[in-house]
Amino acid sequence: MTVTAPKGFRAAGVTAGLKASGKPDVALVVNDGPDKSAAAVFTSNRVAAAPVHWSRQAISDGRADAVILNSGGANACTGAQGFQNAHTTAEKAADILGISAGDVVVCSTGLIGEQLPMDKILAGVEAASAGLAADGGHDAAVAIMTTDTVPKESVFTGTDSEGTEYTIGGIAKGAGMLAPGLATMLVVLTTDAVTNPEMLDVALRDAVRVTFNRADSDGCMSTNDTVVLLSSGASGAVPGEVDFTAGLTQVCAELARKLIGDAEGASHDIAIRAFNAASESDAEVVARAVARSNLFKTAIFGKDPNWGRVLSAVGTTDAVFEPDALSVTINGVEVCRKGGIGEDRSLVDLGPREVLVEIDLQAGDAEATILTNDLTHDYVHENSAYSS
Amino acid sequence: MTVTAPKGFRAAGVTAGLKASGKPDVALVVNDGPDKSAAAVFTSNRVAAAPVHWSRQAISDGRADAVILNSGGANACTGAQGFQNAHTTAEKAADILGISAGDVVVCSTGLIGEQLPMDKILAGVEAASAGLAADGGHDAAVAIMTTDTVPKESVFTGTDSEGTEYTIGGIAKGAGMLAPGLATMLVVLTTDAVTNPEMLDVALRDAVRVTFNRADSDGCMSTNDTVVLLSSGASGAVPGEVDFTAGLTQVCAELARKLIGDAEGASHDIAIRAFNAASESDAEVVARAVARSNLFKTAIFGKDPNWGRVLSAVGTTDAVFEPDALSVTINGVEVCRKGGIGEDRSLVDLGPREVLVEIDLQAGDAEATILTNDLTHDYVHENSAYSS
Incomplete structure (x- = not known):
């Protein structure tokens, strides 16, 4: 279930033909609310990919309704055309979903320095939107894989002080880390806890600092690394910041271990x-x-x-x-x-x-x-x- | 000829049995003067080997009469015993050569964390002393090799303003660099120019900065890296600092290229x-x-x-x-x-x-x-x- 384990989320993973292998390559995660709070951290690489530039803007108001991700192309070092392509991708998803393009986070991973085939991307966004399902988290995890040999997923369930249950789910790809990272690390985290953007931002930075940022596969920092956290509030549970951060850290730690465990060519x-x-x-x-x-x-x-x-x-x-x-x-x-x-x-x-x-x-x-x-x-x- | 190309130097390379392969593993370079000016630069690694600690002291007065080098063991992370072993090695060479142990630079390369077999080392010092020759530079270059596939040597000849000729020679080992370095880089440079310790120090640091310090094979810094420059003054030539530094830089650059060209496993x-x-x-x-x-x-x-x-x-x-x-x-x-x-x-x-x-x-x-x-x-x- 992963990112669709928390209430209020749908997801999909489809094959758009970006990968020569014919494997799934476009994923979509949608937050149906009622809340749309979000936070994200990005690569600190100064040569950041077009989708990173786009998504930094999109997330800056603490709200995100959807995340669209593609493997099969990083859309990095692609100039103005690359940024326009990230924008167009967000607009396409927004049109179909009836939301604002400014609330769509875009993530890409793959080879640097090639323009994305936008006809395939846009058809992929359509197919993913049509395929959205309340149990689509695993499909999304599969569609963001590049050199990964297995999808990476994690779920945490906790309760607030009144005993109401909430869930945090996550998917990850990339045999590496946030900063620096081998290939690109993309992570989507979701929760149905009742939160707010400030709480999400603090919790996410705390969790990432001691998990993804301490997984160092080959010392190389990607242009595309992104970790995004969406909160729907659909559980009605209101966890304290300390408990929520601990649960989020547990999910991130499990995903980080899975990333290192699947690092390219590793035997230890x-x-x-x-x-x-x-x-x-x-x-x-x-x-x-x-x-x-x-x-x-x-x-x-x-x-x-x-x-x-x-x-x-x-x-x-x-x-x-x-x-x-x-x-x-x-x-x-x-x-x-x-x-x-x-x-x-x-x-x-x-x-x-x-x-x-x-x-x-x-x-x-x-x-x-x-x-x-x-x-x-x-x-x-x-x-x-x-x-x- | 290499380090014995300049007048006033003798060298030797012998087999002391430190290497399982039975290849030469102890080298000795002696400055017969009349001048004994010297300068050196060492690894900036804080975990420095015993011979580096010894040699920093030995060179601090700007004088060195001899350099004794061994492959087959780094004498690093070997504690007080390791330092005593470096000291004993210098004393042995000094006794035989009739010089002060404090004027003997010691260099080691090989596996970290093993004590040197001192019986073999001391026998090697005796054999190298007995084998000193005015054309022994090449033998010394061979005896300091570890994973090197070829010995690295370089010679420069210049003239001072009166037309008197002087020579700079060098030998190097290690598929890497000074700081940081792959395996250990050891370099012995000699010249018969008339110099002084201050001029040597400035020229050596200038030359190393733009040559060995810009050869970066695998980003790893050794505990043992040493570059030592001995000056005999035997040519009578008195080059200007700029000319001398340029010649020294040429020798260092050629040795650096040879080190990178023989880096472990490299194909480009x-x-x-x-x-x-x-x-x-x-x-x-x-x-x-x-x-x-x-x-x-x-x-x-x-x-x-x-x-x-x-x-x-x-x-x-x-x-x-x-x-x-x-x-x-x-x-x-x-x-x-x-x-x-x-x-x-x-x-x-x-x-x-x-x-x-x-x-x-x-x-x-x-x-x-x-x-x-x-x-x-x-x-x-x-x-x-x-x-x-």
Whole structure:
């Protein structure tokens, strides 16, 4: 059910012929209300795609009635024509749905630097509108896939202080992350809780900060990353901000794990936890530096607990630590102790897909975890063959 | 001849048994004077190897009489024992050569987090000392190789204002760079020009800044990177600082090209030139961002002129530019013009090993070029199998 699990939403996923594979490539999610509150976060890449420029405007009033998404083309670096195409797509959906184009969020993903085939896009919008269903969330999740091998979906159910139930649902695509991101990450979240745009904005930024922004597949930031949250208020439940944010964070965390778990070519899912840090920011910087080391990531692919590549990445940061106080534990084995040689590295078992690297900074009590994956032959293969 | 091309130097390369392969692994370069001026630059990694800590002290007085180098072990993250081992190595060389241990620079490269087998190291120092020869530069170049497939050497010859000839020679190892660096970069430079420590320091930093520091193979910074310059004064030539720096830069540039050309697993040598930048720093930041994009580097491996991956990397920087003013030319074809679609990408020929990517920022008149290579199956293979 995913984005149609909360009351007040319909969705669809259809095949418009944008993908050479003939797989579904246009998705539509509609909020039937009664409320139309919304919030979104976008890529911080300065070379942002046309739909990102459009959607930033559309969401700026805290309202969105629908999200139209396409795979099979990013509509990025496409100039004035590209922006016009995003606008035209929104207008087409708005006309059919009887809403304002300014309340339609547009998302695209695919190859950068090609104009979208607008005849196919517009026919796809028509087909998706005709196919809208109260159980269409899964179809929408499938239609936004690019190199994803499985659709990513998550649902959370909570109750407010009066015991009234509300639901948060989400779909995601992209083997990566928000900023930076591998390929493009697109996420649509829905809820039937009674909210308001300010509450949604705060909750979404909080949730994204500790979930999607800490999933770092390959350090590359997309031009199209978008996370949009729509609220219908249809449940009548009025959750507190803390509870709502916790539920939203749970959905985002599950989707982030699924994105990293399906990252292009990955053979290991790696969690890098920096702890005993002077600040959460320090912990994040340290964990991210390790997550971006190609030498570390290839070592994990080779099942080689090469902890020197962890320390050499940590050493590039300006986080608070003393080099000879650092310890590193890989899958439970403390291979580096106080900057030097710890337990025998041959004790580390890197056979399982899940890998946990823990870095003790001995500088405070803050921590953060970055999710990433290994760098494999298949990553090189998939990304060397993507557009050709 | 390389580091023994200038007068006043002897060198040697011997097999001490540090490498399982049985290849040469200990090198020694000795300055017989009359002058012993020296300068060096080291990794900026805060997790610096024991020999880097030792050598920073040794060079701090602007004098070095000898450089002892080993492959087959980095002596990094080895604690107090590791520092003692670097010290012992310097003392051994000093005893044999009749010089002060404090004038011996020590360099190591290999796996991080293992103690060096000191019996083999000390025997290697003895053998290298016994083997010192006025034509031993090439042997030294061979003995510092790790994953290098060829030794890297360069010689420059110039004249001072009176017509007296002087020479600068250099050897290098490591498929990477100074900061950051792939594996470890070690470089020994020698000259018989009459200089002084201050002039050497300024010239070396100038030369390194625009050569080794602009060769970025895989964005990873080593714990051991060292570039050391020794001056014997034996030619009697007294070049001006500008001429000397130009010659030194030429040697460093040739060595940097050779390092990138032999980078682990690379199938393309890529020069990324950012021009019309507001500042040289902006140009460098932009070119380096592209050089560090795994998506860009895998695309080049796949002979795919995927210019969207160039723009999405440029967009992550804070350099001065307008996104819709950016143009990108790949091997002479302007595939992106003013932020949008330019010439047909199918016109780009990525068959040759040499690739030139030019990014027009339309923001000024500064420029910089970063050298890198593509990300290949062989890179993943070599680095997933390195220590195991």
